[in-house]
Amino acid sequence: MSDALHHLQKNALKPKYTGARVTRKEDARLLTGASRYLDDIEIPGMYEIAFVRSQRSAARICAIHLDAAQATPGVKRILTAKECPCFFGSAEDVANGVVQPALARDVVRYVGEPIVAIIAETRYAAEDAVERVQIDYEPLQPVLAMRESLLDQPRRVHEKTPNRMFHSEYQTSGFEDAFQAAPHHLVEVFQTHRQTGVPLETRGLAATIDPGSGRLTIYATHQSPHGLRGDMAVALGIEENELRVIVPEVGGAFGIKAHAYPEYLVVAYAALKYKLPVKWISDRTECLLTDVHARDxxxxxxxxxxxxxxxxxxxxxxxxxxxxxxxxxxxxxxxxxxxxxxxxxxxxxxxxxxxxxxxxxxxxxxxxxxxxxxxxxxxxxxxxxxxxxxxxxxxxxxxxxxxxxxxxxxxxxxxxxxxxxxxxxxxxxxxxxxxxxxxxxxxxxxxxxxxxxxxxxxxxxxxxxxxxxxxSEAGSVPYESATIRIEPNGSVTAAFGLGPSGQGHETTMAQLIADELGVDLKDIVVLHGDTDSAPFGGGTGGSRSGPIGGGAALKAGRAMKEKLQTLASHLLEAAKEDVQLEDGKAFVAGVPTRNFSIRELAQVAYTDVLRLPEDFPVGLEVVARYQPKxxxxxxxxxxxxxxxxxxxxxxxxxxxxxxxxxxxxxxxxxxxxxxxxxxxxxxxxxxxxxxxxxxxxxxxxxxxxxxxxxxxxxxxxxxxxxxxxxxxxxxxxxxxxxxxxxxxxxxxxxxxxxxxxxxxxxxxxxxxxxxxxxxxxxxxxxxxxx
Amino acid sequence: MKTIQATQSITLNINGQTHSLDVEPRFLLSDVLRHKLGLTGTHVGCEHGVCGACTVLVDGKPERSCLVFAIQAEGSSVETIEGLSADGMTRLQRAFQEHHALQCGFCTPAFLLTATALLKQTKDPTEQDIREAISGNICRCTGYQFIVDAILAAAKGEEA
Amino acid sequence: MKPAPFSYIRVATVEEAANALSEYTDAKLLAGGQSLIPLMNYRLSKPTVLIDLCGIEAFASVSLKDDVFTIRAGITHQSLHEHPLVRAYAPVLAECAGEVGHWAIRNRGTLGGSLAHADPASELPAAMVALDARFVLTSVRGERTVTARDFYLGLFTTDLAEDEILTRIHFFASSANRIHFAEIARRPGDFALSGAFVRVEESATEITWFGVSDMPYHLTLDALPVEEKARQALFTSLASTLEPLDQTVYRRKLAAVVAERAYLKGRRVQA
CATH class of the missing domain: 3.30.365.10 (Aldehyde oxidase/xanthine dehydrogenase, molybdopterin binding domain)
Structure with missing residues (x-):
C-alpha cells in the first residue's frame, strides 16, 4: 500500500475532531460571565416594559382605568389594544376564525393574558404603574375541563367557534376484526398534566430603530431567528429586509423559545411606531403563567x-x-x-x-x-x-x-x-x-x-x-444552510441559520468543518443568531441541528475543500484528486513538502488574483443547503x-x-x-x-x-x-x-x-x-x- | 441611626474595587450589579430566592443577590463571576470546561461561585457534600452530573 | 418583579431599632429578609419603612452559662448550624438549622427573622417550642419575656406587638438533651411537608410537630409504648387530630411517620 493511500484511509477512518470528546469553544465566555444574554443588552435611552395581565381566566373587560398609572413617575407611555392593534394568528387559529391580539381586546381568555403595556424608565417604575391600573371585569364562566369543553360546555371560549378546534381519525385496515379476535384485552386512561420548559433565562425581547439604517432591530431569546423575522415582519406590516433579528446568548430554550408571543409584538410595535428603544424580560411568574404550557x-x-x-x-x-x-x-x-x-x-x-x-x-x-x-x-x-x-x-x-x-x-x-x-x-x-x-x-x-x-x-x-x-418547531423548513468564508488571512468563518441555546453548535459545526478542511478547530469561528449574517435557515428545534445543520456543514465544508483543492492543484501543478488538506495546508499526497498553506491560498484568492486558475471566482466563499432525502x-x-x-x-x-x-x-x-x-x-x-x-x-x-x-x-x-x-x-x-x-x-x-x-x-x-x-x-x- | 428615603449615595466593595453610586433603597443587589455596574455575569432567574442563578459571594459566603438590597451590602465585600475571573480562569472554571459542566451557561457563574466557596471550606468534599452544597442552584440543562464531576476534579487538583 | 419603594433605616443598636419601630407605624424589621424580600419582590408586602437589624453590633452571639443558652436573634441559620457550642450542647438545634432552605439562604437568613415570621412549616419555631425556649421581646416600653409555646398564636401570627423586636432566645442546654428531630420535604431545602421534634424521657414524652398545623403543635404524653406497633398506632391516633392546611390525609400520615423516625433516631443515639 502506498503511503498516500494509507494516509487517505487513515484519514477517512479517523477524522481528527468528528466523534471526539472535544471541549467547547463557547465555554470561555460563559464561564467568565462575559457572555451577553438578552437582559444584558443595554440600548442607549432604553425604556423597559411591564405588563398588566389578566387576573381572570374568563371575563369581559368593561373598563380600563389608567389615570393613576399615567401619573406614576418614570412612565413614558401606556399602550392598550387600541394603541397597539397587532395580532398573531397561527394557521390553526385562522382556520377556526380566531386570532390572538397582542393586548387583550374586550375579552380576556386566560390568566396572565397581557392587557396593558407600561413603558417606563425602569422596570421598577413600570411595575409601580402596573399596580395602579385598575380593570373592571364582568366575569364569564371559565372553560376548564377537557371532556366537557369539547362539547362546548359550559360555553364556547370563542363565541363564534366551536371549542373542538381539531379533530382527526385514523384506522389500519382490518383493525376491528383483529381487535375483536384477540384473546386478551385491557383498558387504561393515561393522563399527563401541564408542564413547561422553564429555561433558567426567561424569555424576552428588546427592540430599537437602528439609527444607521433606519431598520427595526429586534434582540430576541429565540430558537429560529429567521422564522421570528418572517413572522414579526408580517405581523408588523414591514418587509423582511426592514427587520433585523439578533439572537444573543440564549439561556436555555427547550421549545418554549420556538414560539413568538404577544408581548413580542408589543415591544417591537412600540419601537417601530413610537421610536422608543424598549425591552421586556419576563419574570419567573410571567414565565410560569404565560410561556407556552405543554403535556395537557x-x-x-x-x-x-x-x-x-x-x-x-x-x-x-x-x-x-x-x-x-x-x-x-x-x-x-x-x-x-x-x-x-x-x-x-x-x-x-x-x-x-x-x-x-x-x-x-x-x-x-x-x-x-x-x-x-x-x-x-x-x-x-x-x-x-x-x-x-x-x-x-x-x-x-x-x-x-x-x-x-x-x-x-x-x-x-x-x-x-x-x-x-x-x-x-x-x-x-x-x-x-x-x-x-x-x-x-x-x-x-x-x-x-x-x-x-x-x-x-x-x-x-x-x-x-x-x-x-x-x-418541526423550526417551521416547515426541511433544510439548513451553511456559509463558509475563508478570510484573506486564512482563518475560517462559518455561519448558520441555527438557533442554539446551549447545545454547543459553535463547537460541533466547527468540528465537522475542521475535519473537511484539515484546519485546527481554533481557526474556525461559527456565527449564528443574526439574520444579517446568517444564511436563511429553520433554526433549532425538533432535534434537527445535528443531522440537518451538520449535513449543511459537511456540504459547505466539502464545497470549500473542493475550491481549495482546485486552487492548490493549479498552483502546485498537480492533479486535483492528489491534493490533500491537513494541518492547515494543501499538499500533494505523499509529498507533504509540496504544499501551500490555507493562508497562502487565501492570499492568492483575495489579493494575488492573477495567479488564480481561469474561471476560479475571486475570494473563498461558499453557501450550501442540505435537505435530507x-x-x-x-x-x-x-x-x-x-x-x-x-x-x-x-x-x-x-x-x-x-x-x-x-x-x-x-x-x-x-x-x-x-x-x-x-x-x-x-x-x-x-x-x-x-x-x-x-x-x-x-x-x-x-x-x-x-x-x-x-x-x-x-x-x-x-x-x-x-x-x-x-x-x-x-x-x-x-x-x-x-x-x-x-x-x-x-x-x-x-x-x-x-x-x-x-x-x-x-x-x-x-x-x-x-x-x-x-x-x-x-x-x-x-x-x-x- | 440613618434614615434613607429617596435616592442615596452608597459605597460598595465589589471584586476588590470601591464603587460609589446612587441607588434607591429598594434596588436589589442583583439589579445594581447588573444594570448600574455593568457586571452582567450575575444572572437573574427567579427573584424569589429559589433558582440560585444570582448567587454571589458576600464576605466569602454564597448569598442570593436578588434577596439583598444593594444598600445592605455597604460594608461588605462582594465577589461576582467577574472577580473570580479577574486573573483568567481558575482551576474550577477549567474543570467545568473539561467536564462539559455547562450548556447554556446561564446558571454557570452561580454554580462556580457556590463551588468556589465550598472548596474553600471543604478541601476534599464527597459527591454528596457537593450535591448538597449546590442543591440551591438549579441547572435546567446538564442534569448536574458533569457539574459534580467538575467540582470533584477541581477538589482533587486534577488538571486538564 | 421589583419591590415597591420604601425608606430604609439602618440601626446600630437594639435601642435604635426599638425607637425607629415606635416612631414609624408602617415599618417592618429586616432581619435577613430571606422570607420578607421575596414577598416584597412580589409586592405582597409593601412596608413604607424598612428597619435593617443586620448592622446591630454583636447581634449574633451565642453563650452558654450555668446550663442557660443565650442566643441573640441576629445569628444566621448557617452560623447556628456550625456553632461549636450549639453543636456540642444543643445538637438538635444545629441539625435542624442546617435544614433551613439552602446554603445561600442560610448565610443571610436569621434565627430571629425565622422565629418572628412564624411560617408553620419552618423548623426553627418548632425547635424553640420543643426546647421550651424563652424569647426576649424588646420595645421602647422595655423588655418582656414570653415562652415560645405562648409566642405562637396561629398562621404567621405571634404575640409580638407592633413595636417589639425579638432580640434574645434563652433555653436550658439540658432541655436539648433527648430531643430528636425528623422531617420530610419534597426536596432537600424545601419547607417540610411534616416534621417532628420528639423528646423521650423515662416517664414522659413530648412531641412538637410542624408543617401539619397553622403553627407548631406541642403535646406532652406519658411514656411511649416500647412495642413498635402500639407506638405507631399511638402516633397515628395523635396525628389524626392535627388540622393541616392542605393535603390533610397525607400530612397526618407523614406526621405519624416523622414522629416515629425522630423517636427511633433518639433511641439509636441514646443506645
Missing part, C-alpha cells in the same frame, strides 16, 4: 393482545387542551396528539392502530412546545401499555418487549401509523441496557428486598425518537430506571439509571452525554415533580419555583450511558438526539414506580405521580386486602 393530554386506550404478550392492536382516543389560543406559530395540542398518534407503537411490531384525536380550546394558557413535544407522552402510553400487558399475563416486562420488538431484519420498517423507521439498534439497545444493569440479578434482589419491606422498582423504557423532521430519521435506545419507593411516605429515590442511546454517528460524545443527562433530569421532573396546577376558577396556583418544583442536584441520579452507532442514510450518518432522553425517561421513571408498587397492584397512569398519590394507592390496596 388524555389518552383513553384499549389494547388487544395474545397470551405470549404479543400486542395485536391499540385503540386510543387522544385529547389535548390547546388553551385559549393556538400558540404561535404552531399549536402544541395538535403537535402533541397528531405526532404521538404516529409513534404510539414505539419500537414494537404492533400491526393495528386506531386513533381519534380531539383538541379543544379552554380558558388556560396556550399549549406549545416543550422538549420532546409528543414523545414523552407517547412513550409514557406505549411503555405503560407494555408493562400492563406483562402484569396482566404475569410475564417479565422484558419478555413482552422481546416478543414485540421490531427485529433487525425488518428495517426499514413501516409502523401501523405509516411512519417509516430507518435502521436502528432496537434489540441491541435493550439487551445492552439489561446487561449494564445486571437485570436478572437485580430482579432476584428485588424479590428478597420486598420480603423485608423495601420496595425497589425497575422501569424499562425502549424508545423511538423521530428527529430531523421536515416539519428522508423526511425524518429515527434515533432509538433504551433507558432503565431503578427506584426505591418509601411505602411509609410515598417518597421516591432513584437508585440507578442506565441509558443506551443510538443517534447514529456521534459528532461529539461529550455533548451528546450532556444532552442525555439533562433530558433525564427533566424526565425526573416530568415524572415526579413538575405540574402547573389550576384551581376551579382557572387560576394557576403554581406561579413560583417553590410551587413548580424543578429537579435539583440531590434528586437527580448519576447516570450510566453507553452509545451505539447505527448511521442514518443522511449526510454524515447523523441522527438527532436533543429530545430522546426526555422522551424515554418519564416512562422509565413511571414504570419503575409501577414496578415497585406491584405488591399493591398500582400502576402509574398520570404524570407527574406524587408521593401523596402513591401513599393513597398503597392505603387503598392495604384496605382492600384487609
Amino acid at each position: 393530554d388524555i389518552h383513553e386506550v384499549e389494547v388487544a393482545f395474545e397470551g405470549n404478550g404479543r400486542i395485536l392492536a391499540i385503540r386510543d382516543h387522544l385529547r389535548a387542551d390547546a388553551g385559549a389560543y393556538s400558540a404561535f406559530p404552531f399549536c402544541g395540542a395538535i403537535g402533541e396528539t397528531v405526532l404521538a398518534s404516529r409513534v404510539l407503537t414505539g419500537p414494537y411490531t404492533i400491526p393495528h392502530l386506531a386513533t381519534t384525536i380531539d383538541c379543544t380550546y379552554s380558558n388556560k394558557t396556550p399549549l406549545g412546545a416543550y422538549r420532546g413535544v409528543w414523545g414523552p407522552i407517547a412513550s409514557f402510553v406505549q411503555e405503560g401499555i407494555v408493562d400492563r400487558v406483562a402484569r396482566a399475563l404475569h410475564l417479565d416486562p422484558v419478555e413482552v418487549r422481546r416478543v414485540n420488538m421490531i427485529p433487525d431484519e425488518l428495517f426499514p420498517y413501516t409502523n401501523a401509523a405509516g411512519q417509516a423507521y430507518d435502521r436502528g439498534s432496537y434489540r441491541a439497545s435493550l439487551e445492552k441496557a439489561l446487561e449494564m444493569l445486571n437485570y436478572d440479578e437485580l430482579r432476584a434482589q428485588q424479590k428478597t428486598l420486598r420480603d423485608h419491606g423495601k420496595y425497589i422498582g425497575i422501569g424499562i423504557s425502549a424508545f423511538v425518537e423521530p428527529t430531523a423532521m421536515a416539519q 428522508r423526511p425524518v430519521t429515527f434515533s432509538n435506545g433504551t433507558h432503565i430506571a431503578v427506584v426505591e419507593v418509601d411505602a411509609q411516605t410515598g417518597m421516591i429515590e432513584v437508585l440507578d439509571y442506565v441509558v443506551v442511546n443510538d443517534c447514529g454517528r456521534l459528532i461529539n460524545p461529550l455533548i451528546v452525554e450532556g444532552q442525555i443527562q439533562g433530558g433525564v433530569a427533566q424526565g425526573l421532573g416530568s415524572a415526579y415533580l413538575e405540574e402547573l396546577r389550576y384551581d376551579d376558577q382557572g387560576q394557576v396556583t403554581t406561579t413560583t419555583l417553590a410551587d413548580y418544583l424543578l429537579p435539583v442536584a440531590t434528586e437527580v441520579p448519576r447516570m450510566r450511558i453507553a452509545h451505539l452507532e447505527t448511521p442514518s442514510s443522511g449526510e454524515g450518518g447523523f441522527k438527532g438526539m436533543g429530545e430522546g432522553s426526555l422522551i424515554a425517561s418519564p416512562a422509565a421513571f413511571a414504570n419503575a414506580v409501577s414496578d415497585a408498587l406491584e405488591p399493591f397492584a398500582f400502576m402509574v397512569s398520570a404524570l407527574p405521580v406524587t408521593p401523596d398519590q402513591i401513599l393513597a394507592a398503597i392505603d387503598r390496596s392495604r384496605d382492600s386486602m384487609a
